[in-house]
Amino acid sequence: xxxxxxxxxxxxxxxxxxxxxxxxxxxxxxxxxxxxxxxxxxxxxxxxxxxxxxxxxxxxxxxxxxxxxxxxxxxxxxxxxxxxxxxxxxxxxxxxxxxxxxxxxxxxxxxxxxxxxxxxxxxxxxxxxxxxxxxxxxxxxxxx
Amino acid sequence: xxxxxxxxxxxxxxxxxxxxxxxxxxxxxxxxxxxxxxxxxxxxxxxxxxxxxxxxxxxxxxxxxxxxxxxxxxxxxxxxxxxxxxxxxxxxxxxxxxxxxxxxxxxxxxxxxxxxxxxxxxxxxxxxxxxxxxxxxxxxxxxxxxxxxxxxxxxxxxxxxxxxxxxxxxxxxxxxxxxxxxxxxxxxxxxxxxxxxxxxxxxxxxxxxxxxxxxxxxxxxxxxxxxxxxxxxxxxxxxxxxxxxxxxxxxxxxxxxxxxxxxxxxxxxxxxxxxxxxxxxxxxxxxxxxxxxxxxxxxxxxxxxxxxxxxxxxxxxxxxxxxxxxxxxxxxxxxxxxxxxxxxxxxxxxxxxxxxxxxxxxxxxxxxxxxxxxxxxxxxxxxxxxxxxxxxxxxxxxxxxxxxxxxxxxxxxxxxxxxxxxxxxxxxxxxxxxxxxxxxxxxxxxxxxxxxxxxxxxxxxxxxxxxxxxxxxxxx
Numbered sequence: 001x002x003x004x005x006x007x008x009x010x011x012x013x014x015x016x017x018x019x020x021x022x023x024x025x026x027x028x029x030x031x032x033x034x035x036x037x038x039x040x041x042x043x044x045x046x047x048x049x050x051x052x053x054x055x056x057x058x059x060x061x062x063x064x065x066x067x068x069x070x071x072x073x074x075x076x077x078x079x080x081x082x083x084x085x086x087x088x089x090x091x092x093x094x095x096x097x098x099x100x101x102x103x104x105x106x107x108x109x110x111x112x113x114x115x116x117x118x119x120x121x122x123x124x125x126x127x128x129x130x131x132x133x134x135x136x137x138x139x140x141x142x143x144x
Numbered sequence: 145x146x147x148x149x150x151x152x153x154x155x156x157x158x159x160x161x162x163x164x165x166x167x168x169x170x171x172x173x174x175x176x177x178x179x180x181x182x183x184x185x186x187x188x189x190x191x192x193x194x195x196x197x198x199x200x201x202x203x204x205x206x207x208x209x210x211x212x213x214x215x216x217x218x219x220x221x222x223x224x225x226x227x228x229x230x231x232x233x234x235x236x237x238x239x240x241x242x243x244x245x246x247x248x249x250x251x252x253x254x255x256x257x258x259x260x261x262x263x264x265x266x267x268x269x270x271x272x273x274x275x276x277x278x279x280x281x282x283x284x285x286x287x288x289x290x291x292x293x294x295x296x297x298x299x300x301x302x303x304x305x306x307x308x309x310x311x312x313x314x315x316x317x318x319x320x321x322x323x324x325x326x327x328x329x330x331x332x333x334x335x336x337x338x339x340x341x342x343x344x345x346x347x348x349x350x351x352x353x354x355x356x357x358x359x360x361x362x363x364x365x366x367x368x369x370x371x372x373x374x375x376x377x378x379x380x381x382x383x384x385x386x387x388x389x390x391x392x393x394x395x396x397x398x399x400x401x402x403x404x405x406x407x408x409x410x411x412x413x414x415x416x417x418x419x420x421x422x423x424x425x426x427x428x429x430x431x432x433x434x435x436x437x438x439x440x441x442x443x444x445x446x447x448x449x450x451x452x453x454x455x456x457x458x459x460x461x462x463x464x465x466x467x468x469x470x471x472x473x474x475x476x477x478x479x480x481x482x483x484x485x486x487x488x489x490x491x492x493x494x495x496x497x498x499x500x501x502x503x504x505x506x507x508x509x510x511x512x513x514x515x516x517x518x519x520x521x522x523x524x525x526x527x528x529x530x531x532x533x534x535x536x537x538x539x540x541x542x543x544x545x546x547x548x549x550x551x552x553x554x555x556x557x558x559x560x561x562x563x564x565x566x567x568x569x570x571x572x573x574x575x576x577x578x579x580x581x582x583x584x585x586x587x588x589x590x591x592x593x594x595x596x597x598x599x600x601x602x603x604x605x606x607x608x609x610x611x612x613x614x615x616x617x618x619x620x
Contacts, residue, residue, distance in 0.1 A: 015550035017183055017211040044275055046580070062398065073390050080334050080383045083276045107276025114275030115581040116551075117344040117620070119238040119386040122213050123397070123410035143213065143238045143386075144345050144551070 008135045011039035014125070016141045021125050022072070023139035029064065029128070030091040032136035033071055033098070037089040040072055040121075043142060044079075045112040049087030051103035060097045064128040068138050071098055072121035083107050085114070119143040145182045156207075156603035160187070165408070166194040173537065173603040174207040178595060181548065185211035186218075192408040193221050197416070198229025200478055200485055204537040206492050207599035208546035208591065213237065214411030217491035220540040222476065224485055225417040230405065231425055232414035233396050235488035236471050238389035240429055241436030242347075242380030243467035244515040244543075245313075246526070246612075247444055247460045248367040249374060249451065253353045256373050256615065259454050260573060263351065264616050266450050268575035271349055271443065273342040273620035275577075281339040281442070288332050291339070292324040295434030296441035296465075304340070305441040306462075311504035313465040314494065317441070319434050323427025327384070328391055331428075334383030335435060340442040344620030346544075346585060347379040348517075349447065352524060352612035362528050362609045365510045366463055374612060375447045375460065376524060378517045380469065381436035388428045395421060417486055426471070433470060440465055463526075464513035468493045468543035476538050487538050495541040495606045497531030514606045516597055517544045520574060520617050521567045521587040525597045527606035541606035545593035554589035555580065563587075576619035585619060 009031050014021035020043050024035025041049065055078050059070040075086060086104030107114060124141040131137050150158035150172065158179060160170040170190040172179065186209045193215055194203035200222045209218030214234030223229030256263065272279050281304075283291060291298045296317030299305045310317035324332075342349060354370050357363045368374070381388075396413035399421050405414065415422040444462060451458045471488045478485075487494075496503060496512040503512055514527040522545070533539045549557075560579030563586055567574055576582050594611075601608045 013552055015552040017185075017550055018217060018547045020551050061394070066394065066397070069394070076390075077330060077334065077387065079275075080386075081336075083278065085275075109274065109276055109577045112276075113578040113580065114344070115578045115584060117275045119345075120390040120393075122238075123393070123413075124213055126410070141213075 009035055011035040013039060013042065019141055019144050021139060021141045023137060025135055025137045027135055029136045030093050032138040033068060033091045034089040036068065036072065036138045037075055040075060040118060040142060041086055043118055043144060044114045044116065045085060047112045049085045050105045051088050052105040055082065055102045057100045057102065058098065062096060065126050067096065067098055068128050069121045069123065069126065069140060071100060072142065074100065075102060076118050076120060078102060085112055116144045145179055145184050145187050147176055147179050149187060156599055160191060162194065166191060168194050168199050168202045170194050170203040172205040172209065173599065173605060175599045175602065178207050178599055181591065182209060183211045186216045189214065189216040190219065192412060193219060195408055196230055196412065196414060197405060198223045198227040200224050204540065206540065206542040208542040208544055208596040210546045212490060214409050215488065215490040218542060218546065219490045220488065220492045220537050222485035222487045222538050223417065224483060229417050229486060230414035231417050231422050231471055231486055232412060232488060233389055233392035233425060234411040234413050235490055236429055237469040237490050238386050239380040239469055240385035240389060240432035241467040242469045243436060243440065243465065244376060244378045244517050245440050245444060245465035246463045246515050247375045247447065248463050249372065249458055249460055251373050251455060251458060252371050253373060253615065255455065256351065260616060263454060264573040264575050266453065267349060267618050270446055270450050271342055271618055272340065273618055274344045277341055278337050279340040282337050283339060289324040291438050292327060292431035292434050293322050295319055295437035299438045299441035304445040309441060309462040312462045313437055314467055317437055319430045321426065322430040322434050324431050326424045326427035327388060327431050331384045331387035334387045338382040339439060340446060341382060342443065342618065342620045343379050343382055344581065346519065347620050348520065349443065349618040350376045350614045351616040352376055352614050354610055355523065355613040356611040358608040358610065362510045365507065366513055366526065366609065367461065368526065368610045377440055377443050379440060379443065381432040382439060384435045385432040388432050392425045392428065429471060433467065436467060464515065466493050466515050476534060489540055491543050492540045493543045494539060495529035495533050496539050497529045497533060514541050516542060516593065518593045519545055519587050519590040520585055520619060521572055521614060522590065522593055524612040525593065525608060526610045526612065527597065527600065528609050529606055530604055532604045533606060536604055542596050542600045545590040545596055547589060548591045549589040551584040554584050554586045558583045558586040558588065572614050573616045574619060582619060
């Protein structure tokens with residue numbers, strides 16, 4: 001039996017009737033947001049994504065939960081207009097403001113075989129909270 | 145859901161009397177097995193909608209309802225601006241004016257079979273589908289605004305469609321009141337290269353065969369002939385609609401508090417119809433409706449092009465084009481009084497009965513075609529609007545099967561490759577960039593569309609006319 005604790009930085013998908021939920025955990029709020037972003041990419045593809053190019057985004061919202069939705073929607077926007085997928089994320093949060101850096105590459109339909117296209121992050125099952133051991137979790141449902 | 149939570153009015157009408165903050169009752173149209181299969185969230189969401197300011201009649205729910213965002217998918221609610229009524233970005237949803245169009249080909253399955261594989265490959269090459277696909281059309285800023293104002297008429301004027309199509313599109317192809325200046329730069333940027341693309345998820349282009357006819361007279365008026373092939377396209381306003389939905393959801397959540405609107409759920413984000421933000425949303429949302437109408441018109445044009453390659457004499461006629469994520473101003477008689485209402489249909493189809501003035505001459509006598517999309521590999525249905533549906537749910541009917549299982553669960557249960565092979569053995573060809581996407585959209589992950597349609601028929605929302613079975617499906 002493996003009793004090793006789960007790493008603090010990880011992500012998961014959780015079921016929603018029509019769509020899919022994304023949840024990230026991290027030692028810090030920023031890390032939880034980075035992990036939630038990885039979960040978002042995994043909605044689209046299981047394939048590896050090369051960090052060929054970096055894109056910077058900035059967003060703001062009056063609270064942490066709305067900020068998570070803004071962050072995920074900023075990624076969805078960059079995916080859509082640049083026709084890219086992102087596999088690595090770096091987040092800095094300063095109060096109501098988030099600065100993010102995304103690394104990724106152009107969609108290669110053959111290699112990435114994208115399963116679906118996220119339309120937007122939603123306020124459904126939206127929760128950003130500090131969990132028992134001081135780590136953070138950040139989750140919401142994504143409309144696909 | 146436990147049927148005991150409702151007051152049962154008849155076999156297909158279930159009512160929740162107003163309690164607490166509810167301003168009106170909630171009414172679900174479905175038979176008992178469908179009620180039992182629905183998530184409890186549908187009840188909760190229908191009740192939440194009933195609390196919104198200015199709601200008229202009831203918070204209605206269609207037989208294909210499932211857990212949505214604020215509104216249930218399959219929710220219908222009308223609001224009166226004179227009574228402080230609201231317009232809700234959540235009540236329209238992210239894929240504004242997502243809808244279905246069906247085109248009559250005049251060809252039979254016997255004509256199609258010998259070229260079925262080539263047709264599938266050709267459609268897959270010609271119709272950009274899925275993530276990363278790029279449309280052949282790029283719009284500059286003036287053309288973007290012209291498209292957002294003109295809708296399908298714009299597409300026809302640019303040569304992507306036919307004049308005769310327009311009378312068979314809701315709003316005659318152009319939604320009035322669109323204000324492109326209310327659409328953000330980001331939303332326009334997201335759409336710049338997406339005209340004439342199918343999208344992904346449950347969106348598709350199918351060739352279907354008329355499998356069974358339930359009402360010969362109406363089928364004939366619609367142009368449906370047994371064993372003849374039709375082309376059906378399911379898609380919406382693409383990135384532009386998604387971006388407008390996303391932006392206004394946030395703005396309305398933040399503005400609702402200041403406007404004194406209590407939201408039981410943030411996804412119910414809304415604004416008074418008569419407010420700056422409400423009017424701005426309507427201008428943007430109507431632009432997105434035009435985007436969806438233009439997009440489906442262009443895809444219909446591409447479908448014609450592919451067919452002409454294989455069948456030079458084929459004449460694809462548009463039977464009808466419906467949208468199922470909208471808010472529209474419509475006159476309805478409530479308590480003996482005619483009122484202009486803002487009718488939200490989230491995953492619900494408008495279903496005007498016989499004699500409705502918006503219908504073209506060829507359809508006015510029989511009523512509006514109501515197109516119910518199936519899921520890959522399962523049947524779709526054509527219904528016709530009923531006059532009595534106005535009193536039931538502001539002339540609305542269901543829109544599809546509705547999911548019975550999450551993508552997550554579907555992925556655990558099915559292999560996409562296996563589904564493609566099994567369907568091919570049944571004579572149904574699937575083309576998709578992603579086998580995982582196919583597994584997530586497995587036919588078994590959806591409710592039985594036949595049961596949904598039977599309940600809509602029994603409830604008097606719309607009457608069955610024909611069943612269509614797929615023979616070819618392009619999935620994004």
